[in-house]
Amino acid sequence: MPKQSPVPDKLDQAFYAAANEERLVIQHCAGCNRYQYPPEPACYECDSSDQLSWRQVEGHGTIYSYAVVYDTPVASLQPDEPFNVAVINLDECPGITMLSHLPGTPSGKVPIGAPVRVVFEVTPATGQKVPEWQIADTDSCR
Amino acid sequence: MTVSTVHPSAAAMFRTAEGLGLWPYRGQVAAVGIGHSPTMRRWDGRPETSIGAWSIMAIRNAIDDAGVPPDQVDGLALVAPTSSASPWPADAPVPDGFLAMFAAGSHPLDGVARLSPEWLLKNMPELTNVKFVLIAPQCMSMALAAAIEAVGRGLTSTCVVVRSWHNFAGRYRHGGENAEPTVSGPAKHYNLWTGPGGLYRTAMQFQRYLHKYGKTKDMMAPFVVNSRRNGLLFPEGYWAQHRPTPLTTEDYLSSRWIAEPANLLDNDLPIHAAGAYLVTTAERAKDMRQKPVYVLGHAGAGVVNGTKYSGLKWRGVIETLEEAEDFAAATARKVYESAGVTAADIQFENCYDGFSLFHVFHIEGFGFAGIKRGEALDLFQTDISIEGPNPVSPSGGNIGSGRTRFWMFTDSIQQIQGRAGARQMAIDVQVGLSGGFLPFWSNFIVWSKTGQ
Numbered sequence: 001m002p003k004q005s006p007v008p009d010k011l012d013q014a015f016y017a018a019a020n021e022e023r024l025v026i027q028h029c030a031g032c033n034r035y036q037y038p039p040e041p042a043c044y045e046c047d048s049s050d051q052l053s054w055r056q057v058e059g060h061g062t063i064y065s066y067a068v069v070y071d072t073p074v075a076s077l078q079p080d081e082p083f084n085v086a087v088i089n090l091d092e093c094p095g096i097t098m099l100s101h102l103p104g105t106p107s108g109k110v111p112i113g114a115p116v117r118v119v120f121e122v123t124p125a126t127g128q129k130v131p132e133w134q135i136a137d138t139d140s141c142r
Numbered sequence: 143m144t145v146s147t148v149h150p151s152a153a154a155m156f157r158t159a160e161g162l163g164l165w166p167y168r169g170q171v172a173a174v175g176i177g178h179s180p181t182m183r184r185w186d187g188r189p190e191t192s193i194g195a196w197s198i199m200a201i202r203n204a205i206d207d208a209g210v211p212p213d214q215v216d217g218l219a220l221v222a223p224t225s226s227a228s229p230w231p232a233d234a235p236v237p238d239g240f241l242a243m244f245a246a247g248s249h250p251l252d253g254v255a256r257l258s259p260e261w262l263l264k265n266m267p268e269l270t271n272v273k274f275v276l277i278a279p280q281c282m283s284m285a286l287a288a289a290i291e292a293v294g295r296g297l298t299s300t301c302v303v304v305r306s307w308h309n310f311a312g313r314y315r316h317g318g319e320n321a322e323p324t325v326s327g328p329a330k331h332y333n334l335w336t337g338p339g340g341l342y343r344t345a346m347q348f349q350r351y352l353h354k355y356g357k358t359k360d361m362m363a364p365f366v367v368n369s370r371r372n373g374l375l376f377p378e379g380y381w382a383q384h385r386p387t388p389l390t391t392e393d394y395l396s397s398r399w400i401a402e403p404a405n406l407l408d409n410d411l412p413i414h415a416a417g418a419y420l421v422t423t424a425e426r427a428k429d430m431r432q433k434p435v436y437v438l439g440h441a442g443a444g445v446v447n448g449t450k451y452s453g454l455k456w457r458g459v460i461e462t463l464e465e466a467e468d469f470a471a472a473t474a475r476k477v478y479e480s481a482g483v484t485a486a487d488i489q490f491e492n493c494y495d496g497f498s499l500f501h502v503f504h505i506e507g508f509g510f511a512g513i514k515r516g517e518a519l520d521l522f523q524t525d526i527s528i529e530g531p532n533p534v535s536p537s538g539g540n541i542g543s544g545r546t547r548f549w550m551f552t553d554s555i556q557q558i559q560g561r562a563g564a565r566q567m568a569i570d571v572q573v574g575l576s577g578g579f580l581p582f583w584s585n586f587i588v589w590s591k592t593g594q
Binding site: 003004005006007009011012036037038044064065066067068069070071072073074075076077082085086087089095096097098099100101108112124125126130 | 313314315316317320321322323324325326327328330331332333334335336337338339342345346347349350353398399400401402403404455457458459460462463
């Protein structure tokens with residue numbers, strides 16, 4: 001569904017550049033062997049930026065929870081109310097979560113625990129792509 | 143006029159680390175005076191109802207309530223912002239009537255949309271002896287805990303604490319960047335999908351809670367109905383003053399969704415109001431007009447790094463239920479250790495409830511009334527009223543009295559002083575708990591009738 005276009009900045013431009021190539025990359029600290037998202041200037045664990053890099057992940061996840069939004073102050077989302085917003089656990093990055101509108105899943109019909117896979121969606125204002133998540137066909141995606 | 147030393151950070155006052163042991167000033171600090179302004183839904187533009195005017199009123203009421211000459215007040219603690227999301231309209235002039243009534247501060251919106259110690263002290267000439275000024279972040283819970291710690295350490299002996307909330311026309315967070323086709327800054331990783339604000343995060347946490355523990359949303363109804371009831375017995379509160387209508391279970395269950403499972407009545411109502419307390423040493427408190435309510439201990443959640451005090455960090459894009467549960471449990475350990483009490487000693491709880499749903503996480507963390515994780519909604523199906531054995535949120539909280547994050551302290555102090563009026567609990571009140579705001583960033587205080 002249409003959403004605001006995120007404006008990349010120094011901190012997350014690699015994330016959004018990869019999204020435009022339909023790749024999901026997550027910040028990773030090699031020293032701590034730890035992923036983090038949203039991006040930070042330094043590893044939250046060791047407070048160092050020396051061993052931070054971007055790692056591409058395949059984009060498999062699981063629905064952790066959700067809400068159905070009936071009232072948001074964001075104008076670009078209002079035409080689609082009520083809409084799902086789900087929390088996705090990234091299978092490859094323990095502890096890391098992302099949000100999703102779950103394209104293709106009817107409002108309120110969200111199966112917690114279901115597997116999902118990443119897709120990429122164009123945001124209208126600038127054409128910037130962002131990661132989204134769809135309930136997976138388990139035979140084809142695992 | 144005494145020259146005040148302004149401490150722009152209260153970070154050093156907070157007990158956020160594990161294993162600090164018993165609070166060294168246990169029973170040596172007390173809250174005595176309480177002061178409130180009236181409430182209104184939104185500022186009406188008159189200078190005498192400005193948030194500055196009402197902050198002064200609340201402070202004066204707290205000092206008067208304690209029966210202390212103003213020149214004996216030597217400390218002031220405050221939170222500078224006076225809202226969470228109600229900005230003064232861009233380029234709108236400050237009303238002439240306001241400028242004529244009050245001495246100006248260094249910031250053009252002092253007294254209108256924020257507070258500064260300079261503005262308060264200029265406009266409260268009777269406070270001739272304030273030497274210690276502390277600026278706390280966010281909430282009354284932080285300002286009050288910081289002031290209590292400061293009294294304990296001897297940095298001030300009689301300190302007034304104020305937190306005020308303005309509310310202007312318009313809906314929170316509508317307009318501005320949220321009306322634009324693009325979004326910038328770190329919030330875009332969250333706002334893009336929901337919009338700003340904690341409600342969406344809380345709703346997703348609570349949905350996980352329902353799933354994890356096999357509970358249903360309608361089990362929240364007794365809490366929200368009870369909170370409105372208690373709020374209507376709170377003469378200082380918004381609902382009692384302006385909309386004295388009881389709430390039924392049916393009202394709650396038929397309320398419109400904001401972010402299912404959170405409906406409109408799970409949200410507090412933004413209002414315009416100010417509250418203040420006077421805290422002092424146990425020794426000085428003995429001679430004051432109201433009975434002292436002693437502090438057994440205080441502690442909370444957060445990260446103190448030099449002069450910076452911030453909330454605990456969560457791993458992903460939202461604080462998960464499990465993180466909230468762990469944060470709340472860790473806070474409870476620290477609070478109980480600080481106060482030298484156990485969950486069994488806590489007779490009533492006034493944990494924050496700005497969204498009703500996260501009240502559950504707080505009271506499970508504290509093990510109130512013997513509950514464990516996943517059992518708060520079961521507790522809500524028992525007698526949680528002020529007449530019962532386990533009063534839950536006897537203040538009515540933000541849900542019962544409007545968005546201020548301070549009702550829980552007023553009620554806790556009044557209950558132990560025995561002057562909560564129609565809200566006075568049936569139990570013989572000796573020890574209670576109040577604080578907020580969220581599991582990842584909080585300060586809680588254990589209050590006692592005897593200080594023992």
